Amino acid sequence: xxxxxxxxxxxxxxxxxxxxxxxxxxxxxxxxxxxxxxxxxxxxxxxxxxxxxxxxxxxxxxxxxxxxxxxxxxxxxxxxxxxxxxxxxxxxxxxxxxxxxxxxxxxxxxxxxxxxxxxxxxxxxxxxxxxxxxxxxxxxxxxxxxxxxxxxxxxxxxxxxxxxxxxxxxxxxxxxxxxxxxxxxxxxxxxxxxxxxxxxxxxxxxxxxxxxxxxxxxxxxxxxxxxxxxxxxxxxxxxxxxxxxxxxxxxxxxxxxxxxxxxxxxxxxxxxxxxxxxxxxxxxxxxxxxxxxxxxxxxxxxxxxxxxxxxxxxxxxxxxxxxxx
Amino acid sequence: xxxxxxxxxxxxxxxxxxxxxxxxxxxxxxxxxxxxxxxxxxxxxxxxxxxxxxxxxxxxxxxxxxxxxxxxxxxxxxxxxxxxxxxxxxxxxxxxxxxxxxxxxxxxxxxxxxxxxxxxxxxxxxxxxxxxxxxxxxxxxxxxxxxxxxxxxxxxxxxxxxxxxxxxxxxxxxxxxxxxxxxxxxxxxxxxxxxxxxxxxxxxxxxxxxxxxxxxxxxxxxxxxxxxxxxxxxxxxxxxxxxxxxxxxxxxxxxxxxxxxxxxxxxxxxxxxxxxxxxxxxxxxxxxxxx
Numbered sequence: 001x002x003x004x005x006x007x008x009x010x011x012x013x014x015x016x017x018x019x020x021x022x023x024x025x026x027x028x029x030x031x032x033x034x035x036x037x038x039x040x041x042x043x044x045x046x047x048x049x050x051x052x053x054x055x056x057x058x059x060x061x062x063x064x065x066x067x068x069x070x071x072x073x074x075x076x077x078x079x080x081x082x083x084x085x086x087x088x089x090x091x092x093x094x095x096x097x098x099x100x101x102x103x104x105x106x107x108x109x110x111x112x113x114x115x116x117x118x119x120x121x122x123x124x125x126x127x128x129x130x131x132x133x134x135x136x137x138x139x140x141x142x143x144x145x146x147x148x149x150x151x152x153x154x155x156x157x158x159x160x161x162x163x164x165x166x167x168x169x170x171x172x173x174x175x176x177x178x179x180x181x182x183x184x185x186x187x188x189x190x191x192x193x194x195x196x197x198x199x200x201x202x203x204x205x206x207x208x209x210x211x212x213x214x215x216x217x218x219x220x221x222x223x224x225x226x227x228x229x230x231x232x233x234x235x236x237x238x239x240x241x242x243x244x245x246x247x248x249x250x251x252x253x254x255x256x257x258x259x260x261x262x263x264x265x266x267x268x269x270x271x272x273x274x275x276x277x278x279x280x281x282x283x284x285x286x287x288x289x290x291x292x293x294x295x296x297x298x299x300x301x302x303x304x305x306x307x308x309x310x311x312x313x314x315x316x317x318x319x320x321x322x323x324x325x
Numbered sequence: 326x327x328x329x330x331x332x333x334x335x336x337x338x339x340x341x342x343x344x345x346x347x348x349x350x351x352x353x354x355x356x357x358x359x360x361x362x363x364x365x366x367x368x369x370x371x372x373x374x375x376x377x378x379x380x381x382x383x384x385x386x387x388x389x390x391x392x393x394x395x396x397x398x399x400x401x402x403x404x405x406x407x408x409x410x411x412x413x414x415x416x417x418x419x420x421x422x423x424x425x426x427x428x429x430x431x432x433x434x435x436x437x438x439x440x441x442x443x444x445x446x447x448x449x450x451x452x453x454x455x456x457x458x459x460x461x462x463x464x465x466x467x468x469x470x471x472x473x474x475x476x477x478x479x480x481x482x483x484x485x486x487x488x489x490x491x492x493x494x495x496x497x498x499x500x501x502x503x504x505x506x507x508x509x510x511x512x513x514x515x516x517x518x519x520x521x522x523x524x525x526x527x528x529x530x531x532x533x534x535x536x537x538x539x540x541x542x543x544x545x546x547x548x549x550x551x552x553x554x555x556x557x558x559x560x561x562x563x564x565x566x567x568x569x570x571x572x573x574x575x576x577x578x579x580x581x582x583x584x585x586x587x588x589x590x591x592x593x594x595x596x597x598x599x600x601x602x603x604x605x606x607x608x609x610x611x612x613x614x615x616x
Contacts, residue, residue: 024519025439029435029439032435032441033432033435033441036490043465043468044487046468047461047464047465048461048464050468051461051463051464054464107346110342111343114339114342114343115343119339121343125343125347126602127602128347128351129350130598130602130605131351131595131598132353132354133598134594134598135591135594136564136587136590136594137548137550138548138568139565139590139591140353142571143353143354143356143584143587144353146356146357146360146368146583151369152369152373153356156372156373157373160372187349187353195606196606196609196610196614199614199615203614234614237610237614241609241611247457248458250457250459255569268459269457269459272459272463273459276463277555282463282467286464289459289460289464290460292459292460293461296455296456297452300452303455304448304452308444311613314613314614
């Protein structure tokens, strides 16, 4: 496991050759990291500083150069933190991310469970099931529009199957719009949960399951008491990563709805986009971005904490699954 | 009920559920492909037309060759535009991906063998990917315009390189971790310099991992929308942006042509994805799952 090739035992004086070797490794390390540090300093840092600048200055594209913008302190933050619209967009994002994450997970998990043992046609179903994930999101959005407009094939099929004429306004009813995007997200990304869970099932060691079988446990009990606990790290990974991606979803929401109808699909990314590129309120957009970034950093830090803990379990599982390594 | 009967029912249930989901997955894709072969009046027909009648190549010819005589609308499609967008997409995706894989590979090697980045730093690197780009793209576009990188392919390559670096580092590290160290130690004892060990011993051993990582990141950069929209959309147009321009056309909906372009954008990704299907879980899980 450990890469102790170069790390000398503590307290033992280094031989001259060892010393030059440690130095060489250090040089090697900094040579490799230098470009990364340069990129952080040259791209990310200035960008974050600019964002800070705009958050505290009032500037829109209609005013002269941005260097002359007026200092307004915390006004913008006061504005956005007290306005209900931003609050709603946060709630909408959270609802969208939670709903689609759970949807993707339940479907992906069920499919993986059905497919984790070899059967005839497994490869065919696997390839078919990963296709949505390989479809460009913007293509998903436009194809969805062809399918979902009021006289489109989905309503046609619902009408035929039910016998009555249904014209569900998937794309123009404010009460349905967010659900529509959520369903699209689920269609698009169930493959993600599916492949992760399938890999999870494959990495469960066989012995505990066989032992439970021999002891006469039902498959139901084996599932709840052996497989599920062993799958916990993989399940958390699938949930956490999907949730983060769903919080950032933009192409489908934007291409289909631009935040509308009304503000039914105005998630955080859409609201930031509208403020900055449609209303041209760059400063407000920056302040919004700043608050959204803080929110995301908190979420990501929690996510990373979870992932770090589970990664140890995953690594252990990986080793256990292939004894003799 | 005997055991074999039970098994039979389980098998039937499994195939029925899988078939239902297969239809749900396949129908939108089928609709995209079939619409691309439909003549204009069948794009919006009610009741819907499920099988193109007659099948026609008009949409493909209109979109990809700019053929006008059969076009039902006044909307002029320039013959070169989709091809320029295709060229841009290919150039940008390939450059960014190549850079990310090369540099990511070097970092991954350093981390795997010399613990160059601690575990905490490695997870911090993930933030580059996990924080949604929308929260920094406004100041980034201003910064880019100050540097003259706005609407250039270098600008997009740079940002795609940065955002795919976490995937490259993590995924490649998981591959390099699997290569036994003994080979390198032997090379080192024989006096091979570190760079040569990396290039001539380690790289060949992780060749398939490099290819998988490359193709995986290619999928991500090829389909990116937000950054391509906000950092470059007039001079440098990538395929997803080109597709979205049909939406805003004055003619209203031109579904057949959208579909013809969509098919062109999607086919390369599906081919790539199917080739690396065994590695997709590893890619999307940042190498934390290795199967």
